[in-house]
Amino acid sequence: MRNAFSSPGNPWRAAAGLMAFLLPVFLAACVGLPGAAGPDSDAPEIQSRRVEPFNAPASYFDALRTWRTPEEVSAWIGARFQYDPARAVELSETRRNVPGRPAVYAPQEFFAAPSGVCVDLARFAVETLRHIDPASHPSYLMIEFAPVQIGGDTLRRHWLASFRRDGRHYFFADSKRPGHIAGPHASPQEFIEAYAQYRGRPIVAFRELDSFQRRQRPLTSMPNHEERP
Numbered sequence: 001m002r003n004a005f006s007s008p009g010n011p012w013r014a015a016a017g018l019m020a021f022l023l024p025v026f027l028a029a030c031v032g033l034p035g036a037a038g039p040d041s042d043a044p045e046i047q048s049r050r051v052e053p054f055n056a057p058a059s060y061f062d063a064l065r066t067w068r069t070p071e072e073v074s075a076w077i078g079a080r081f082q083y084d085p086a087r088a089v090e091l092s093e094t095r096r097n098v099p100g101r102p103a104v105y106a107p108q109e110f111f112a113a114p115s116g117v118c119v120d121l122a123r124f125a126v127e128t129l130r131h132i133d134p135a136s137h138p139s140y141l142m143i144e145f146a147p148v149q150i151g152g153d154t155l156r157r158h159w160l161a162s163f164r165r166d167g168r169h170y171f172f173a174d175s176k177r178p179g180h181i182a183g184p185h186a187s188p189q190e191f192i193e194a195y196a197q198y199r200g201r202p203i204v205a206f207r208e209l210d211s212f213q214r215r216q217r218p219l220t221s222m223p224n225h226e227e228r229p
Contacts, residue, residue, distance in 0.1 A: 039200040040148045042118050042158055042175045043083040054079050060111035064131050070163050070181065073128050074172045078179015082115040091117060092153040104212060118159045118175040119212055125161035125173030136163040140209040141171060141188060143195070146202040156204075159212060162188070171195075 054075035057063040067073060089095070090102055105116055110124040122140055129138035139162050147156040161173035168184030171191050176199070185191040188208060196203040 040150075040155075041085075042088065042155075043085060044081075044176055044178050060108040063111060064128070067128070067132050069133060070125075070129055070136065070170065070172060073125055073132075074179055074181050077114075077121065077125065077173060080114040081121060081175070081178040083175055084115050084117060087120075088117045088155065089150065089153050091119065092150075092155050093147075093157065095153065119157075121173045121175050121178070122159035122161045123212055129161065129163060133163070136165060138163050140212055141191075142207045142209055142212075143192070143203055144205045144207075145199075146204055162208070 055066060055072055056076065056079075057066055063076075067076075087102065091104075095101055104123050105120040107124045107127045110116060110120055114124075126138045126140055129136060141160045141162045143158040143160070145156050145158060147154050149155075158176075160171050162169060162171045164170070165184070168186065169188055169191060170181055170183030170185070171188075172181040174180060174182075182191060182195070185194075188206065192203055192206050
């Protein structure tokens with residue numbers, strides 16, 4: 001005896017066949033959605049997320065009182081940070097002089113709502129570390145990639161935080177891999193060479209800065225690339 005699903009022309013059988021065809025396509029699309037950030041994007045990839053046990057203070061004031069190390073800051077970032085792609089476009093180089101361009105979040109704002117882009121994350125890490133561990137010499141690392149165009153907007157700058165320990169250099173608060181601390185490295189140059197390979201993007205230049213707001217030191221150009229005026 002044939003069951004209802006095996007009857008010729010049965011709509012259930014047709015539906016089952018359609019689902020069998022579409023399911024692999026659907027699963028492939030789902031796998032690509034959260035981790036679809038390619039090398040041109042500063043958004044984190046799923047495999048880059050690091051969620052370590054972390055101290056979760058109730059407020060930024062409490063965080064400054066209880067956190068003591070970069071590792072604690074980084075662990076909180078790994079668990080809480082959410083990337084905002086629309087904000088990345090709003091803060092692009094193309095819109096630098098556009099009226100109403102949003103400001104970089106202050107650390108207390110970011111703590112209350114930890115969503116943003118690389119420069120928001122770097123500011124939070126650097127200013128927090130300057131409160132809890134100033135001896136680690138926290139600073140900004142601004143990376144200039146070869147530019148990419150997204151919807152007519154130019155994106156090329158990427159920001160991280162850095163600190164030193166025992167004469168070695170460490171880099172963290174990277175929106176591409178939240179919760180990750182890179183190092184120890186002998187120099188920023190050593191890190192940059194490794195980071196360009198990791199990102200799969202040419203790095204034109206980089207700069208160590210005390211502030212995200214203005215240039216304080218000259219660009220360090222990478223070899224084999226033409227400098228941009």
